Amino acid sequence: MPPTAIILLSGGLDSATALAFARAEGFRCHCLCFDYGQRHRFELIAAQRVAESLHAAEFLTFKLDLRAFGGSALTADIDVPKNRDEHEISSGIPITYVPARNLVFLSIASGLAEVRGATCIFAGVNAVDYSGYPDCRPEFIRSFEQTVNLGTKAGVDALKSGSHAIDIRTPLIDLSKAEIIRRGVQLGVDYSLTHSCYDPDSTGGACGACDSCKIRAAGFKAAGMKDPTRYR
Amino acid sequence: MPPTAIILLSGGLDSATALAFARAEGFRCHCLCFDYGQRHRFELIAAQRVAESLHAAEFLTFKLDLRAFGGSALTADIDVPKNRDEHEISSGIPITYVPARNLVFLSIASGLAEVRGATCIFAGVNAVDYSGYPDCRPEFIRSFEQTVNLGTKAGVDALKSGSHAIDIRTPLIDLSKAEIIRRGVQLGVDYSLTHSCYDPDSTGGACGACDSCKIRAAGFKAAGMKDPTRYR
Numbered sequence: 174m175p176p177t178a179i180i181l182l183s184g185g186l187d188s189a190t191a192l193a194f195a196r197a198e199g200f201r202c203h204c205l206c207f208d209y210g211q212r213h214r215f216e217l218i219a220a221q222r223v224a225e226s227l228h229a230a231e232f233l234t235f236k237l238d239l240r241a242f243g244g245s246a247l248t249a250d251i252d253v254p255k256n257r258d259e260h261e262i263s264s265g266i267p268i269t270y271v272p273a274r275n276l277v278f279l280s281i282a283s284g285l286a287e288v289r290g291a292t293c294i295f296a297g298v299n300a301v302d303y304s305g306y307p308d309c310r311p312e313f314i315r316s317f318e319q320t321v322n323l324g325t326k327a328g329v330d331a332l333k334s335g336s337h338a339i340d341i342r343t344p345l346i347d348l349s350k351a352e353i354i355r356r357g358v359q360l361g362v363d364y365s366l367t368h369s370c371y372d373p374d375s376t377g378g379a380c381g382a383c384d385s386c387k388i389r390a391a392g393f394k395a396a397g398m399k400d401p402t403r404y405r
Numbered sequence: 406m407p408p409t410a411i412i413l414l415s416g417g418l419d420s421a422t423a424l425a426f427a428r429a430e431g432f433r434c435h436c437l438c439f440d441y442g443q444r445h446r447f448e449l450i451a452a453q454r455v456a457e458s459l460h461a462a463e464f465l466t467f468k469l470d471l472r473a474f475g476g477s478a479l480t481a482d483i484d485v486p487k488n489r490d491e492h493e494i495s496s497g498i499p500i501t502y503v504p505a506r507n508l509v510f511l512s513i514a515s516g517l518a519e520v521r522g523a524t525c526i527f528a529g530v531n532a533v534d535y536s537g538y539p540d541c542r543p544e545f546i547r548s549f550e551q552t553v554n555l556g557t558k559a560g561v562d563a564l565k566s567g568s569h570a571i572d573i574r575t576p577l578i579d580l581s582k583a584e585i586i587r588r589g590v591q592l593g594v595d596y597s598l599t600h601s602c603y604d605p606d607s608t609g610g611a612c613g614a615c616d617s618c619k620i621r622a623a624g625f626k627a628a629g630m631k632d633p634t635r636y637r
Contacts, residue, residue, distance in 0.1 A: 236470055242520045273516035276556050280512040284505035288474045306557035317554050320548040324540035326507050 175201045177332045178342075179282045180229070182206050184219030186389060188299030188360040189343055190353050192227050193360035194344040195295045203289050206283050209274075210240035215377040226363055231289075235281060242272060244288040255372075255382040275308035276317070279341065283321045284340050298343045299353070314341050350392025360382065365401035378405035397405035407433045410525040410574075411514045414438050415452030416600045418621060419577055422585050423460050425592035426576040427527045433465040435521050437514050441506075442472035447609040451600035458595055467513060474504060487604075487614040489493030493578075495570070507540035511573065516555045518571050530575045531585070546573050556563070582624025590630065597633035610637035 178200035180192045195202050206220040217234060224232040275298065282294045298309045306314060318341040322328030327338035344351050357364065369389040370379035377384050381404050393400035410432035412424045427434050430537040438452040449466060479502065509531065509593050514526045530541045539545060551574040554560030559570035577585050601621040602611035611634050618634075625632035 206541035227540070233473065235473055236468070238468055239516070241465065242517055256553050273512060273556065275551070276553060277509070277512045277516055280505060280509045283473070283508055285474055287504035307558055307561050310555070313555040316552040320545065320552045321505070321508060323542070323548050324505065325544040326539055339406055359569065 175199050176293070177201045177203065177289055177291040178228075178295055179286045179289065180204045181278055181282055181294070181296045181360045182220045182229075182232075183297070183401060184216035184223065184281055184365050185297070185385075186357070186364060186369055186392070187206050187225045187299055188220075189227075189358070189364070189367050190357035190360050191295045191297035191342075191344060192229065193225065193362045195293070195342070196229075196283060196362050200293065200295075201226070202229045202295075203233065203285065203291065204229045205278075205285055206232065207237050207278060207281075208234050209237045213335045213377075214375055215368045215373055217368045218377075219366060222366040223362075226366055227361070233285070237277070237393075239272075239274075240279075242367060253302075255380070257384060257387070273308070275313070275381070279317055279321070283325070283339060287325055287327070293314075293339065293340045293342050294346070297345055297347045299350075300347065301349050309346075311346055312344075314343055314346070317341060346369075349395070350388060351395035353391050354396040354398060356368075369402070373404040376405075378403055407431050408525070409433045409435065409462075409521055409523040410527055411518045411521065411523045412436045413510055413514055413526070413528045414452045414456060414461075414464075414592045415529070415547050415622065416448035416453075416455065417529070417617075418582075418589070418596060418599045418624070419531055419585060420452075421455045421459075421529075421594050421596070421599050422589035422592070423453065423527045423529035423574075425589055427574070428459050428461075432525065432527075434459070434461045434527075435465065435517065436461045437510075438464065438466050438580065439469050439492070439510060439513075439516055440466050442470045442618075445609075446606055447600045447605050450609075451598060454598040455594075458598055459593070467515070469509070469513070471504075471506075471509075484618055487612070489619070505540070507545070509564050510550055511550060511553070515557070515571060519557055519559070524570065525572045525624050527574045527576070529577055531577045531582075532579065541578075543575075543578060546578070549573060557578055558570075581627070582620060583627035586624050586628040586630060597635075602633070606637040608637075610635055612637060617624060 178195045180202050182188045182204040198203050204224040221232050226313050300309050322332055322337050331338040369385045371383040372380045410427045414420045414436040436456040453464050461564050498594040532541050555567050601617045603615040603617050604612045613636050
């Protein structure tokens with residue numbers, strides 16, 4: 174049996190690339206996608222297409238109603254900011270931040286890892302383009318890894334022998350968006366299947382003006398590649 | 406304004422007592438209760454009654470469908486074990502274990518703490534009666550605390566000055582069930598409002614035979630107090 178991994182899959186560019194990394198390493202991939210009250214469904218549709226195109230063993234959608242808290246433009250009734258420049262995008266914690274999102278997503282992935290017998294969790298976390306998010310930093314990821322191994326029976330046994338039962342893998346953490354795109358294309362990711370826009374039209378066409386669209390377009394430009402995004 | 410705390414409230418005896426500790430320390434208490442596909446609703450009803458009786462500022466039910474994973478007698482279609490002796494109850498990880506439950510619950514509580522501006526999370530975790538659960542040990546709790554403070558902006562700022570933005574408080578962690586009950590009675594907990602049984606009848610009457618009923622009954626006996634539990 175090949176080793177098993179849980180992949181946090183959002184339908185965006187980064188997590189699709191993380192899945193491609195895991196597949197290239199020979200993992201049997203169980204993709205976990207969160208339906209957390211996003212404003213639109215295109216991310217979820219994109220995630221499923223990406224999982225199928227990269228031959229994932231499972232695609233699981235987990236409902237998680239983070240709207241119950243409020244507090245983010247991605248889940249609450251707050252306008253998504255538009256046409257911000259690079260400085261504005263990279264400074265501070267954006268209004269689109271969802272409280273403790275990576276912590277919650279990784280925790281649920283850990284539960285699924287226990288049930289599926291997975292030894293790895295892959296997350297498309299990136300510390301370069303999202304410097305404003307504390308939960309995208311390597312210190313956070315390493316601390317979470319320690320915590321999850323202390324909180325599971327398999328982890329406690331493994332720690333005694335100096336290893337981990339569950340590794341948290343973030344292959345994109347130090348890559349620029351251009352590097353992510355170049356590696357993804359090499360690994361066979363079809364980026365036309367991914368969805369990045371925070372504020373698409375009713376057919377899924379991207380706005381081209383939100384932070385996510387801006388970062389994506391700049392990444393393809395820097396990689397010297399054509400962005401297959403369909404705009405409104 | 407009094408300091409604000411998030412309380413993980415299940416409707417059982419331990420978390421009710423944790424709420425009473427937080428109230429006694431003067432916290433404004435936001436109670437977070439999980440609707441995670443339990444077999445019955447009596448826990449949720451009990452949690453709300455407990456929150457009201459101890460004058461919580463908020464009672465929030467968060468839906469979390471852990472049944473999507475399977476793997477536990479509390480959420481999947483597996484029989485709850487009955488009439489086990491003390492040795493059987495305390496040895497190994499029980500079938501009623503829900504994968505990564507405390508990790509997931511604490512993570513979601515951390516998100517709510519960020520949104521509500523809480524500086525503490527109280528959890529009725531207990532390492533004495535649940536020695537089989539790795540995620541009830543102090544090492545796990547301290548590691549989680551470190552992780553959550555590394556994963557939030559307020560936490561990162563506080564760590565720089567050697568403190569925490571969010572403390573994880575487990576006032577029951579070293580107490581026996583009898584000590585928990587004695588302290589709870591002193592603090593005004595009405596244990597007739599709490600619900601412990603894993604397998605109640607259709608009116609909420611306790612079975613008296615599952616591990617949870619056995620531990621509860623032994624606790625009241627050791628405390629020299631009358632158990633107000635209503636049996637079938």
